[in-house]
Amino acid sequence: MASPAPETFHGWQATSPTSPLTHRAFTPKPWAETDVDIKITHCGVCASDLHSMRSGWGPTPYPCTLGHEIVGTAVRVGAQVRPDIKVGSRVGVGPQGYTCRQPTCPPCSSGHENYCPHRVATYGDNYADGAASHGGFADFCRHDSGSVFAIPEGLGSASAAVMLCAGATVFEPLVEAGVEGKRVGVVGLGGLGHLGVLFARALGARTVGEGKRKDALRLGVDTYVATDKEEGWAEKNAASLDVIVCTVSGEGMPLKEYLGLLAPRGRFCQVGIPEKPLPQLDVMELVLNGTSIGFSDSASPGNIRRMLSLAAEKGIEAWTETRRMEDVNQVVKDMAEGKARYRYVLEN
Numbered sequence: 001m002a003s004p005a006p007e008t009f010h011g012w013q014a015t016s017p018t019s020p021l022t023h024r025a026f027t028p029k030p031w032a033e034t035d036v037d038i039k040i041t042h043c044g045v046c047a048s049d050l051h052s053m054r055s056g057w058g059p060t061p062y063p064c065t066l067g068h069e070i071v072g073t074a075v076r077v078g079a080q081v082r083p084d085i086k087v088g089s090r091v092g093v094g095p096q097g098y099t100c101r102q103p104t105c106p107p108c109s110s111g112h113e114n115y116c117p118h119r120v121a122t123y124g125d126n127y128a129d130g131a132a133s134h135g136g137f138a139d140f141c142r143h144d145s146g147s148v149f150a151i152p153e154g155l156g157s158a159s160a161a162v163m164l165c166a167g168a169t170v171f172e173p174l175v176e177a178g179v180e181g182k183r184v185g186v187v188g189l190g191g192l193g194h195l196g197v198l199f200a201r202a203l204g205a206r207t208v209g210e211g212k213r214k215d216a217l218r219l220g221v222d223t224y225v226a227t228d229k230e231e232g233w234a235e236k237n238a239a240s241l242d243v244i245v246c247t248v249s250g251e252g253m254p255l256k257e258y259l260g261l262l263a264p265r266g267r268f269c270q271v272g273i274p275e276k277p278l279p280q281l282d283v284m285e286l287v288l289n290g291t292s293i294g295f296s297d298s299a300s301p302g303n304i305r306r307m308l309s310l311a312a313e314k315g316i317e318a319w320t321e322t323r324r325m326e327d328v329n330q331v332v333k334d335m336a337e338g339k340a341r342y343r344y345v346l347e348n
Contacts, residue, residue, distance in 0.1 A: 002075040002088050005037040011138025012328045013063040017054045020329045021137070026065060028142035029131040036148045037076035038091060043136035043325070044069030044162040045335055045344040047191065048095070048273075052124055053332070056275040060124055067136030067346070068095040068122040071151060071161040081145040090151045094164035095298045097122040097133045098144040113146070114172075114298050122147070137328055139348060149304055152312040158345040162318040163195065163311060166343060168299035170196035170245055171307040173269035176296070177243045180204035185225075187258060188247035189216055191343045192271060194319055196245050197221055199307070202314045208241060215341070227254070239263045249274035256281065265290040320345045 009028055012021040029035075049066040051057050070093040077087050085091055098120035099113040107115040120127055122143065123135030134141060151160045163171075170192050174184070182205050186196040189211025197219045200207045209221035216224050227233050234257035241261045249272035256279070259268055268291065270278070286293070299307065310316070323331045325346045335344055 002073050004076050005140040009138055009140045011065040013065050014053045015063050026134055029127055033078035033080040034145050035078045035142055036074050036145050037142050038072040039075045039140055040070055040072040040136050040138055041348055042071040042157045042161040043067040043346045045331055046165050050336055064124045065134035065138055066123055069161040069165045070136030071157045084150045085148060092149050092151050092160055092164045093122055093143050093147055094168055095122055096147045099146055101146050111302050112300050114300050152308055155312040158320045158322055159318040161345055162320055162343045166191045167195045167307055168304050169271050171199050172299035172303050173245050173296045174200055174203055175303055177267050179243055182242040185241040185244040192247035194219055194342045198316050202310055202316060234260050237261050242266050244268045246270050247272045251276050255279045259291060262291055267292045269294050269296055271296050318343055322347050
């Protein structure tokens with residue numbers, strides 16, 4: 001029997017845009033019978049954590065307990081929690097800590113809870129009663145059960161943690177695009193991109209990758225394009241893809257060239273979130289090609305469950321490096337310097 005969580009939790013918190021994370025005590029949200037307390041074993045380090053540390057996407061409400069790729073053991077389960085989650089279950093939480101799940105909410109009632117207007121982020125946000133949400137760089141966390149997922153047997157905890165954000169973020173646009181039999185390009189071979197290749201292949205797509213050639217081939221891409229070295233890559237590969245999932249962002253990204261890789265009526269989905277505006281576009285070229293440009297925020301609970309089941313069934317494992325939770329400041333520094341191949345996971 002798992003021991004219950006204490007009344008006070010402890011975690012690594014950002015306290016300013018320039019300070020290292022500090023180990024501090026914090027009080028979780030007030031208990032509700034729809035909640036689950038989790039003793040955290042693993043938490044992935046996401047680019048979102050770096051953006052939030054430095055208030056890159058807007059002011060962060062300091063102090064802020066980071067981390068939204070959480071896996072651990074359920075140690076307290078509310079009376080109104082669904083039966084697949086019990087005390088002792090291995091469970092996980094991604095970027096959404098709460099959604100309203102009301103029948104009058106159009107996103108929730110249509111299976112797109114990740115767009116609920118009342119959603120509360122796993123960290124750096126506030127519940128309706130004003131309580132702060134806290135993430136997984138900690139010993140324990142408390143979250144609404146609607147955002148807690150049972151982790152299937154056969155899927156490692158480090159991989160599962162990474163999939164709850166990075167995996168979900170690329171899985172949803174692949175599923176929405178119906179990629180089976182299609183030509184799918186994944187831009188950016190990092191924490192998100194390597195999972196984009198793995199899941200696109202598992203869903204039956206022909207994959208095209210760029211970035212680090214050796215790693216792209218190890219991941220199993222059908223075609224490799226050296227966008228950083230090969231002259232004329234955009235012209236040579238024009239109209240060769242049906243779907244592109246773009247995990248990179250920035251003012252200098254060759255967005256026009258990426259879009260030129262799409263065949264008529266192709267779909268481009270941007271999942272990398274920049275701190276500054278994306279490059280401007282010539283709309284006429286996109287209109288004449290029937291190009292669709294979209295964006296995606298994590299994944300619905302239904303797609304997250306489907307993703308975890310597929311990963312367990314197919315033996316998909318994220319490329320991770322496990323580090324000690326207490327080494328989080330060095331891990332964050334290493335990630336900011338681009339040393340991750342391809343995701344750091346903190347372990348208690």
